[in-house]
Amino acid sequence: MAEILLLPFGSAGDVFPFIWLGRQLMARGHHVRMITACLFEDNARRAGLDFIPLGEKDEFEAMIRDPRIWQSGIGTKVVFEFAAKSVEPYLAAIESCGQVDLMLAPVTAFAGRLAREKHGIPLITVHLQPAVFVSAYETPLLHPAMRFFNKLPVWLKKRILSLPNPVDLFALPKVRRICAAHGVRPPRSLWREWWDSPDGVLAMFPDWFAAPQPDWPANLLQWTFPLEDLAKEQVLKPELLAFLSSGERPVVFTPGSANVQAARFFAVAAAAVQRIGCRAVFVTREPKQVPQGLPASILTVEYAPFSTLLRHAAVFVHHGGVGTMSQGFAAGVPQLIMAMAHDQPDNAARLERLGAGLGLNVRQFTPERVALELKRLLNDAAIRQAALECAAKVKDAPSRDVLLQWVESHLE
Incomplete structure (x- = not known):
């Protein structure tokens, strides 16, 4: 030993x-x-x-x-x-x-x-x-x-x-x-x-x-990718499971576990999903960052293992951290990245080259643009197929x- x-x-x-x-x-x-x-x-x-x-x-x-x-x-x-x-x-x-x-x-x-x-x-x-x-x-x-x-x-x-x-x-x-x-x-x-x-x-x-x-x-x-998210220790909570089973697949949003300054991210997210009429799950360690008075079609949770949650997602929107993105690959879900700093712009560029999602910078991340890109990710067959091909590669x-x-x- x-x-x-x-x-x-x-x-x-x-x-x-x-x-x-x-x-x-x-x-x-x-x-x-x-x-x-x-x-x-x-x-x-x-x-x-x-x-x-x-x-x-x-x-x-x-x-x-x-x-x-x-x-x-x-x-x-x-x-x-x-x-x-x-x-x-x-x-x-x-x-x-x-x-x-x-x-x-x-x-x-x-x-x-x-x-x-x-x-x-x-x-x-x-x-x-x-x-x-x-x-x-x-x-x-x-x-x-x-x-x-x-x-x-x-x-x-x-x-x-x-x-x-x-x-x-x-x-x-x-x-x-x-x-x-x-x-x-x-x-x-x-x-x-x-x-x-x-x-x-x-x-x-x-x-x-x-x-x-x-x-x-x-x-x-x-x-x-190691794909560790503590799913063995943390299962999806009953409230989240009930939400996932009560309607169409939601768009999952997270700004990253270390991002405690994501109020604008969630404000844009809420406006975008209400624009196109889809459901959403917001994942953040600080729920106070999320706007008040959201409709029942948006659920906020403090933590959920992505390897489990993303099986139920239609699109995954996040900051572009490599660990988060790799969970999106494993789930075969189209992804939208709001790249800010560090490795995030490079990860977004690689995602786009694979054809499995899209990248935006902070200035581009507006309700109008996010709504537009979500519609594309929800409906573009080529992007969805590329995302599934990434999942097959992760599995292999x-x-x-x-x-x-x-x-x-x-x-x-």
């Missing part, structure tokens, strides 16, 4: 895939502990993982309530500054675990890489979305301006990408100071030296969603044994 640490960083879409990995590794007899924001302690423990809470709940809540987090470009700065601030408590939690045989962490869990350099613990970097691979061949659409960048020849893109990266401006100075304090040689660049672990890189999305590129790491395993997943044996091959 090996001692394995999971070090996710971020919202539910970032944490749930690591819960899935933990379930699989525990089933093979390993002792698995998760270190992340205390907000996810109940989720992890209900899945059977040992849990070490990181920081105070108020700290994580303060980050996700910062309105800048959903602004293109600026949101990345907020996340990486918080990631740098979390390095020392993360490292202290890792060091409290004693003997550790393997760590799995995203690039934003800088303490994982620091622990590797300081203690020699093997580390697998886990990338959950293709936007993390800033390739010169297929550069992710992280900003609308990247559409023009992608038209440049590869040699020119390589030169531009060799320039200083903004990530280093956001987090590198603090990380360098912490490294020096722990006797570890500081990286000259997080982007060039710490982005991918030399031990191994795991891409948790399939090649039909993002094909591997020549400049991706050589020590990489690309698998598929590779063997878990391939993934788990690869992970185990990195044990110390």
Whole structure:
């Protein structure tokens, strides 16, 4: 039995895939502990993982309530500054675990890489979305301006990408100071030296969603979407089941589990569905974001596992997080994305290339436009067929044994 640490960083879409990995590794007899924001302690423990809470709940809540987090470009700065601030408590939690045989962490869990350099613990970097691979061949659409960048020849893109990266401006100075304090040689660049672990890189999305590129790491395993949503622990509530069985398939709306500033999203959603006369389910951890006085054709719930709920949906409207989108793929439901920041614009672009849905930016997300696009998604046979083809691809997943044996091959 090996001692394995999971070090996710971020919202539910970032944490749930690591819960899935933990379930699989525990089933093979390993002792698995998760270190992340205390907000996810109940989720992890209900899945059977040992849990070490990181920081105070108020700290994580303060980050996700910062309105800048959903602004293109600026949101990345907020996340990486918080990631740098979390390095020392993360490292202290890792060091409290004693003997550790393997760590799995995203690039934003800088303490994982620091622990590797300081203690020699093997580390697998886990990338959950293709936007993390800033390739010169297929550069992710992280900003609308990247559409023009992608038209440049590869040699020119390589030169531009060799320039200083903004990530280093956001987090590198603090990380360098912490490294020096722990006797570890500081990286000259997080982007060039710490982005991918030399031990191994795991891409948790399939090649039909993002094909591997020549400049991706050589020590990489690309698998598929983990599709963890805690459905084993949380069934649909009776009120929701009654609503789903009482009429036509609804449109499901969610702005993402970390979005606590979604009042406009739900106001637009309510106006759009009433315009075209369809039913809807609003999913939000903060129901107070939803307009008051909605008709009985719209039901608001705080949480529902999408793997179960989306079986009953006609269309899925969301923010474009890769975990949320992958549930839409698995259900074979046409999707509409309101992309704001981070990996969301790139995920929306990939959805459109697959023909399984449409993407809008925040300015385009108006009652008139959303109503128009919902009509198209409800009635366009080609989009619905493409969505079903995506579901078939998700179902045709590779063997878990391939993934788990690869992970185990990195044990110390």
